[in-house]
Amino acid sequence: MKVKVGINGYGTIGKRVAHAVSKQDDMELVGVTKTKPDFGAYRAKELGIPVYAASPDFLTRFKKVGFEVAGTLEDLLEKVDVIVDATPGGMGAKNKELYEAHGVKAVFEGGEKASLVQASFVAQANYEAALGKDYVRVVSCNTTGLTRTLSAIQEYINYVYAVMIRRAADPDDIKRGPINAIQPSVKVPSHHGPDVQTILPINIETTAFVVPTTLMHVHSVMVELKKPLAREDVIDIFENTTRVLLFEEGRGFSSTAQLIEFARDLHREWNNLYEIAVWKESINVKGNRLFYIQAVHQESDVVPENIDAIRAMFELADKWESIKKTNRSLGILK
Numbered sequence: 001m002k003v004k005v006g007i008n009g010y011g012t013i014g015k016r017v018a019h020a021v022s023k024q025d026d027m028e029l030v031g032v033t034k035t036k037p038d039f040g041a042y043r044a045k046e047l048g049i050p051v052y053a054a055s056p057d058f059l060t061r062f063k064k065v066g067f068e069v070a071g072t073l074e075d076l077l078e079k080v081d082v083i084v085d086a087t088p089g090g091m092g093a094k095n096k097e098l099y100e101a102h103g104v105k106a107v108f109e110g111g112e113k114a115s116l117v118q119a120s121f122v123a124q125a126n127y128e129a130a131l132g133k134d135y136v137r138v139v140s141c142n143t144t145g146l147t148r149t150l151s152a153i154q155e156y157i158n159y160v161y162a163v164m165i166r167r168a169a170d171p172d173d174i175k176r177g178p179i180n181a182i183q184p185s186v187k188v189p190s191h192h193g194p195d196v197q198t199i200l201p202i203n204i205e206t207t208a209f210v211v212p213t214t215l216m217h218v219h220s221v222m223v224e225l226k227k228p229l230a231r232e233d234v235i236d237i238f239e240n241t242t243r244v245l246l247f248e249e250g251r252g253f254s255s256t257a258q259l260i261e262f263a264r265d266l267h268r269e270w271n272n273l274y275e276i277a278v279w280k281e282s283i284n285v286k287g288n289r290l291f292y293i294q295a296v297h298q299e300s301d302v303v304p305e306n307i308d309a310i311r312a313m314f315e316l317a318d319k320w321e322s323i324k325k326t327n328r329s330l331g332i333l334k
């Protein structure tokens with residue numbers, strides 16, 4: 001029996017998760033919601049995905065242009081076992097009551113608060129925390145990126161300080177900026193450290209800056225080590241960590257531009273780079289301090305986590321069975 005999945009909010013994350021769900025043999029994509037009949041709605045229809053109006057208030061927009069919807073969100077909720085809420089941050093909290101009323105499990109995204117759910121989630125770090133749960137939050141792109149590499153070296157961590165260099169907007173977003181400035185997050189430390197702590201019990205502080213780019217985030221990570229760890233050991237650990245890839249500046253990966261080009265060369269959907277990219281040359285140990293620099297493709301790193309979260313919530317597979325299955329289905333390199 002396949003788990004029936006609906007997607008509420010078919011934007012950057014929603015459309016990628018919908019695509020990923022459609023690649024799973026133990027899940028069925030039942031439908032997605034749209035607020036208006038834009039090109040995204042027409043594309044979903046072309047792909048054979050039933051489109052539902054996100055609310056009855058939006059039905060007239062669809063009627064006006066003769067776009068036939070399969071119903072409204074409430075109709076979709078009657079047909080699914082789980083809804084992935086990929087609406088803009090904060091909206092999920094408002095939607096939860098509706099999901100509860102329909103007896104439907106829900107996966108929320110990183111724009112929601114940890115207190116909304118029973119577990120915050122990054123598959124390789126805490127898959128078991130979501131087993132059998134009804135409400136799970138896949139944490140933000142940055143938190144997922146930090147958690148993937150830090151969980152691999154968790155036993156060596158005394159303290160982490162990481163600087164988040166954040167992309168200003170996603171490529172399709174023309175409303176956000178800055179377009180010619182560097183904007184520090186004056187809340188110091190930033191919220192990213194505490195967000196990692198919703199998954200990993202480590203001592204971590206972060207600061208954050210927004211810069212005018214759309215491609216990826218970059219993290220500069222410094223770890224104060226609890227016990228000795230050589231550079232070669234870290235390389236070995238990351239080489240054996242799922243959803244983390246090492247890239248060499250010496251091979252032409254000198255910026256986020258080449259990382260995205262690499263994903264394009266792989267013919268990945270939407271040039272998704274699901275894996276966290278660590279620059280191999282940046283891995284260095286000085287005394288009891290480890291340094292490394294990594295990049296996060298904000299539009300896609302959380303996508304496999306949504307799939308694993310669903311498997312955990314329905315207890316369809318154990319941790320490594322699910323991670324491997326998801327990786328295979330999306331062409332994740334390791």
Ligand code: NAD
Nearest residue numbers: 009010011012013014054086087088089109110111141298
């Ligand atoms: P988005 O703006 O690209 O997509 C949101 C979609 O929801 C849009 O299509 C919008 O039209 C639709 N929507 C708006 N109001 C709605 C409503 N009332 N009901 C249903 N749908 C509605 O946003 P996104 O970037 O995909 O973000 C979704 C969630 O994922 C947020 O929690 C965000 O924090 C999180 N997230 C985003 C990124 C990223 O970099 N884009 C990365 C990781 C996590």
